[in-house]
Amino acid sequence: MDKKEKQLVDYYYGKFSERSFDEKDLYSFLMVVREHSRDHEVIRELTDFIVHRENSMGYAKAYIDECKEIINNLGKTKVRRKIEHLYSFKEIRNGFNALFQELGLERLPVEIMNDFLICIISLLQGVKIVSGNKNVGHLSFAASSKELFLMGNMTILNQGRKMPITFPVLSVNNLYEEIKPQDSKDTPYLFDHEVMEVINVNRQLAITFPEMVTR
Secondary structure (H helix, E strand, O other): OOHHHHHHHHHHHHHHHHOOOOHHHHHHHHHHHHHHOOOOHHHHHHHHHHHHHHHOOOHHHHHHHHHHHHHHOOOOOOOOOOOOOOOOHHHHHHHHHHHHHHOOOOOOOHHHHHHHHHHHHHHOOOOEEEEOOEEEEEEEEEEOOOEEEEEEEEEEEEOOEEEEEEEEEEEEEOOOOOEOOOOOOOOOEEEOOOOOOEEEOOOOEEEOOOHHHEO
16 A cells, blocks of 8 residues: 555544544545455455446355345245345454554444445445346335345246345444334335435434435
């Protein structure tokens, strides 16, 4: 890492420590450290996924391909396979903190790791799920009163009818907005048409939800 890169890393790390950052700052930080995170699989894969979107290769592509296979085989086999998260909160937290320590910086607390994950969820909105040259789904933001999600969305044919399928790709505790429960099960609101943004207001992250879902 050259001197200018180190200056930029220190600048963004300062913003992270003060919680004065937003999703654009995390995106810029990931661009700076991208070539220096090759030994940190989670950070490398998430960064490539954010940058390359549906053209991402590696683990993110393999994960999406497995999700497509599981969904396309629903009802065709007696063996039921569960779709797991792309990465757990612990894996993402440990990945970032290992990178920071390698860069000579202190580990960051859980609350800031939570902030990182909600920014990552927001940055991955809109990624298309493709099969060959065909668009078969997409990723979108979703929110319940307790958790925030990056959701995969696909449609399958079931007895001649199209049936929508959603599945969580990433999730994080909702420490940001008071969401009105949609029903007794707290089913997440799915934002397919709106694009959420993670902004910073007085050193607190906030999400640009439509008023209809907030208290």
